[in-house]
Amino acid sequence: MTNTLLCPTRTFDALPFIRRAESGYIRHLPTLTYCLVEYDRAHYSDALFQRFSQPFPTALANAVAKRRAEYLASRYCGQVLLEQAQAASTVIGTHDRVPQWPSGWRGSISHSDRYALVAIAPESTGLMPGIDIEQWQPEIMLETADMFASPDEQKLLSALTLPYPQALLTLFSAKESLYKSQWPEVRRYFDFQAAKVTYVDEVEQRFTLTLTETLTPKLKCGTDFNGSYTLLNDAVITCIG
Template sequence: MLTLTATDSAYPFIPQSEAGFITQLPSLRYCQVLFDIRHYQDALFERFAIPFPPTLHTAVIKRRAEYLAARYAAQTLLRAGGCHTAPGHAPDRSPLWPSGWCGSLSHTDGRAIALVAPLASGLTPGIDIEMFAPETMRETAGIFTHADEQALLAASDMDYETALLIAFSAKESLFKALYPEVGHFFGFDAARVCKITRFPPRITLELTQTLTPDRPKGSRIPACYAVFDNRIMTLIA
């Protein structure tokens, strides 16, 4: 899923950074960083040349650190592509990408990742990373899946809780991928899981409602996923 091409470790706040491209889509670049909230300071925004949005003035340190780490990853990719404009911040908290670029951001538990691609690539990137939380998945399954989806996931050849987390994450990735095109909020019930496989690691979502003329009800959107020791990652492009 990820092809690594470079690593770095330059700052106490960002002790580890890796960059590369999505194996199946070489024009889609990624940068993943580990960040240490203990070394966060507001002054790092100026040091990294990343604008500090007004909405962060009332945010807790954890939120500020997550925001900065994800934007740092995105900025790394944009600069490598010759763009020296940092991603902006829309009123709805979605990232605003510089002209000619598209991308997606995600963060969880001291880790952040950014995807960036030229707009001309025609890609619609959506990325999500989630930590394993089996009990939470069981307790909240009804929020993001219906009974038929739960039955399909339970019948898969993987742990039910892992399959639930992949489904949850894939729907998060779907929202991030399509929101710039759709332009308004849509919930978990806008898509249903219609297929999940372990080999290859794929999950397919089917739209249950028309989101745009080009995204009618019944459209099927594939996503790939990766399972790590304590987290999963899903990707739609």
């Protein structure tokens, strides 16, 4: 299947920790740039923070190696994008577990056991990036579907040609992207039932999520959000701008 989401313009690595990396732009939102890396947790060490010129946050002092590795891989992605954009700072801070972007920038971070993914855009574009990557876990999706997909949503997904577990994972990821996109506006937790999938175009790999409740005066029940998805080896990526 053709990738209708990511448009890579550069590939590179930082072996042995960063096995492969690419950067480019989102096809339907060219001002939204991304960096995707495949990293190897077995080659993580704390010394890599210095190698990548990233501060070691105190919040990771008691974290396990897995958490440190995924944090560093995602910050490396952000650093690559901010350097390419010639931003004044290439360091993404953290406050209450929420990324703090350099002045003038908005972004979104996601990671899994193998991948880290970041998308950024200048604030001047008006975009509110939300991006997510999830690795295949069909059994878990089938077992937990009722937690994030309503009966109507499950009916819609089951009618797609996409295998049902993959369709469920795509919906799960899409709602994660929505949450990340709208967090700067909502600034509070809202669950999976706050939006529902109302449209999926399998040819263009596009979807629409519609709010089922009012989140803020600007984000009223019935508001639509359009996004895209793509399948990547053993994972799915979704993006809302």
